[in-house]
Amino acid sequence: MAVIAIVGAGMMGSALALPFLAAGHEVRLVGTPLDREIVEALRHSQPHPKLRAPLPAEVRSYFDSELERALDGADAIALGVSSAGVRWAGEVLSPFLARTPRLLSMVSKGLAWQDEHLEVLPDVLARALPETMAGALAPVGVAGPCIAGELLRQVPTSVVFTGRSTQACEAWANLARGPFYYVHVEPDVVGAEACAALKNAFAMGVGFGAGVHEARGGSGGSVAYHNYESAVFAQAILEMQRMVELIGGNPQTAVGLPGTGDLTVTCNGGRTGRFGKWLGLGLPLAEAIAKMEGATLECLEVLRELDAALSHYDRSGRTRPTELPLLRHLTDVALRAAPVAMPFERFGRA
Amino acid sequence: MAVIAIVGAGMMGSALALPFLAAGHEVRLVGTPLDREIVEALRHSQPHPKLRAPLPAEVRSYFDSELERALDGADAIALGVSSAGVRWAGEVLSPFLARTPRLLSMVSKGLAWQDEHLEVLPDVLARALPETMAGALAPVGVAGPCIAGELLRQVPTSVVFTGRSTQACEAWANLARGPFYYVHVEPDVVGAEACAALKNAFAMGVGFGAGVHEARGGSGGSVAYHNYESAVFAQAILEMQRMVELIGGNPQTAVGLPGTGDLTVTCNGGRTGRFGKWLGLGLPLAEAIAKMEGATLECLEVLRELDAALSHYDRSGRTRPTELPLLRHLTDVALRAAPVAMPFERFGRA
Numbered sequence: 001m002a003v004i005a006i007v008g009a010g011m012m013g014s015a016l017a018l019p020f021l022a023a024g025h026e027v028r029l030v031g032t033p034l035d036r037e038i039v040e041a042l043r044h045s046q047p048h049p050k051l052r053a054p055l056p057a058e059v060r061s062y063f064d065s066e067l068e069r070a071l072d073g074a075d076a077i078a079l080g081v082s083s084a085g086v087r088w089a090g091e092v093l094s095p096f097l098a099r100t101p102r103l104l105s106m107v108s109k110g111l112a113w114q115d116e117h118l119e120v121l122p123d124v125l126a127r128a129l130p131e132t133m134a135g136a137l138a139p140v141g142v143a144g145p146c147i148a149g150e151l152l153r154q155v156p157t158s159v160v161f162t163g164r165s166t167q168a169c170e171a172w173a174n175l176a177r178g179p180f181y182y183v184h185v186e187p188d189v190v191g192a193e194a195c196a197a198l199k200n201a202f203a204m205g206v207g208f209g210a211g212v213h214e215a216r217g218g219s220g221g222s223v224a225y226h227n228y229e230s231a232v233f234a235q236a237i238l239e240m241q242r243m244v245e246l247i248g249g250n251p252q253t254a255v256g257l258p259g260t261g262d263l264t265v266t267c268n269g270g271r272t273g274r275f276g277k278w279l280g281l282g283l284p285l286a287e288a289i290a291k292m293e294g295a296t297l298e299c300l301e302v303l304r305e306l307d308a309a310l311s312h313y314d315r316s317g318r319t320r321p322t323e324l325p326l327l328r329h330l331t332d333v334a335l336r337a338a339p340v341a342m343p344f345e346r347f348g349r350a
Numbered sequence: 351m352a353v354i355a356i357v358g359a360g361m362m363g364s365a366l367a368l369p370f371l372a373a374g375h376e377v378r379l380v381g382t383p384l385d386r387e388i389v390e391a392l393r394h395s396q397p398h399p400k401l402r403a404p405l406p407a408e409v410r411s412y413f414d415s416e417l418e419r420a421l422d423g424a425d426a427i428a429l430g431v432s433s434a435g436v437r438w439a440g441e442v443l444s445p446f447l448a449r450t451p452r453l454l455s456m457v458s459k460g461l462a463w464q465d466e467h468l469e470v471l472p473d474v475l476a477r478a479l480p481e482t483m484a485g486a487l488a489p490v491g492v493a494g495p496c497i498a499g500e501l502l503r504q505v506p507t508s509v510v511f512t513g514r515s516t517q518a519c520e521a522w523a524n525l526a527r528g529p530f531y532y533v534h535v536e537p538d539v540v541g542a543e544a545c546a547a548l549k550n551a552f553a554m555g556v557g558f559g560a561g562v563h564e565a566r567g568g569s570g571g572s573v574a575y576h577n578y579e580s581a582v583f584a585q586a587i588l589e590m591q592r593m594v595e596l597i598g599g600n601p602q603t604a605v606g607l608p609g610t611g612d613l614t615v616t617c618n619g620g621r622t623g624r625f626g627k628w629l630g631l632g633l634p635l636a637e638a639i640a641k642m643e644g645a646t647l648e649c650l651e652v653l654r655e656l657d658a659a660l661s662h663y664d665r666s667g668r669t670r671p672t673e674l675p676l677l678r679h680l681t682d683v684a685l686r687a688a689p690v691a692m693p694f695e696r697f698g699r700a
Contacts, residue, residue: 144581144584145577147572147576147577149572150573150574150575155576155577157577222499222620223503224618224619225505226495226500226505226619227495227500227505229615230495231495231506231508233611234495234508234605234607234610235606238606255588255604256584256587264576264583264614265580268572268574268579270572342506344506344508347534
């Protein structure tokens with residue numbers, strides 16, 4: 001039995017408690033300063049306010065002010081923070097990690113355009129950490145299709161653990177694997193993490209279909225706008241492969257759980273698809289954002305980074321302006337309020 | 351303007367009239383002996399009995415007994431028959447084609463295990479045709495995500511045309527391309543046609559998820575059994591790639607419209623998914639088949655051929671018994687009434 005501290009009590013961080021509990025570990029869930037209301041609810045045995053369901057009673061919850069106590073004796077620390085919280089977490093955890101290096105993992109998804117390249121989050125985190133964390137204890141990222149609310153209900157879930165250290169990935173996998181949580185170790189951290197971020201951008205585009213359909217007077221069902229959505233989906237995977245290649249990963253990684261798997265789950269269960277639907281319905285960008293009532297829109301965050309990257313790639317000749325037509329269209333829609341009309345005629349292999 | 355004869359007045363054959371009409375061609379729709387009721391309805395300006403919607407008035411419909419008249423002056427013939435009807439169509443059309451070779455295409459999907467290899471349908475059809483059809487007029491297949499009822503409603507649809515002759519593919523593409531029908535020419539006929547058949551088998555497996563979820567008391571929504579379904583989806587694409595490689599195609603073809611695109615559409619809109627759901631709910635195989643009320647179950651047809659192929663591959667050492675765990679599981683469930691329990695622990699790259 002190990003002691004696992006999860007830092008970040010949002011939906012995914014909290015749901016991550018389930019596989020560790022099932023594997024027989026002690027789980028301590030620590031809220032960030034933004035999670036105080038959640039921890040308050042959990043302390044009073046109320047349902048998790050975002051997951052709208054109770055956590056198992058064995059999960060011990062801590063406020064951010066209790067971080068030191070929560071980390072005391074913890075063998076491994078999992079970060080359940082948003083991409084914006086990764087640098088914060090690195091700084092807050094550094095003093096503890098410098099004293100006692102421990103296994104570190106993260107469920108955050110994102111890409112950061114920095115120093116003229118796109119950086120994956122485990123690398124962003126690694127730079128924020130003390131040097132003693134380097135090598136075998138390099139941060140491990142989680143990719144693949146996982147809706148938090150389903151993990152909480154113990155729906156069979158398959159994910160990949162990925163990082164610069166295969167040894168650290170294997171150590172985490174051995175802690176986490178269990179009856180409903182299937183973990184595959186993926187050495188291609190750049191490819192897997194890039195897909196985890198890219199899928200949010202592309203899921204927005206697949207989501208346009210439901211909106212355009214409804215705007216044309218259609219309703220859901222087996223005959224709807226699936227031809228449109230599926231063509232966007234296929235193009236999305238092709239462009240994920242190209243982006244992964246540009247960032248320095250293996251394009252084949254986009255074919256498995258981190259790409260096709262995660263894009264499928266995000267289109268079926270995520271808020272990104274709902275946001276895309278509002279745009280497809282014809283709502284102006286600002287109104288579509290307002291409709292999401294403050295929910296984090298990872299698709300906009302990642303499209304901003306990708307837009308910066310594409311401008312640079314084009315200028316330096318790494319990409320041709322005819323490449324990646326779907327991704328370019330999505331940046332135009334999400335960042336420059338272009339109409340959603342999908343450029344199917346430009347889709348294809350490139 | 352060209353004259354297009356479509357032979358087979360089922361759902362896909364009939365819907366195929368739409369892009370050709372939109373491109374300004376004359377369309378003649380000829381029923382097979384199994385389509386007499388459909389042609390009867392169309393002659394009386396009634397809705398298409400299977401599509402449950404009217405065809406455009408410009409479509410001229412013909413009974414099978416009127417085939418000769420329908421083909422008179424036709425520049426191109428599209429087969430809208432089921433995989434079982436391909437050999438029949440080849441024999442019936444041969445006398446006409448021997449006299450005047452014409453462009454020939456087909457929307458049928460399938461794989462035939464024969465002479466110790468899996469054959470794609472355009473090749474099955476080519477062997478049933480007179481020699482004058484060889485070369486530039488080799489049959490063209492259609493793959494990619496296309497629900498017939500959506501094509502009929504002019505939902506934007508992206509497909510690939512594929513065949514042994516790129517010239518014939520391009521000629522068909524030029525006839526069919528239009529405002530809502532986007533055609534890409536795919537030279538890898540083995541890969542594209544294999545995916546078109548394989549997706550039915552794999553969609554059945556994705557469909558298990560909804561059934562298992564319901565059997566556990568769940569209902570639809572954004573939190574359901576999407577983690578399970580998406581993991582099966584990702585594994586399906588990996589195994590499609592491996593099967594395409596074994597049959598002699600390019601694994602990358604499974605990544606675009608013929609693979610990820612068509613599997614997505616089939617999971618969202620097809621009867622194969624519904625059949626999988628019945629099995630996931632725990633219905634015995636025979637009862638699940640009965641529930642489908644006589645609908646053609648392409649998944650069972652293709653799984654039978656794949657089962658024969660896998661036995662042979664294993665014996666000859668082309669495959670290891672640990673490869674393709676999802677596909678093997680699906681053959682066990684569909685052909686040997688094995689329980690649906692998904693072998694997630696055996697999934698992975700292989």
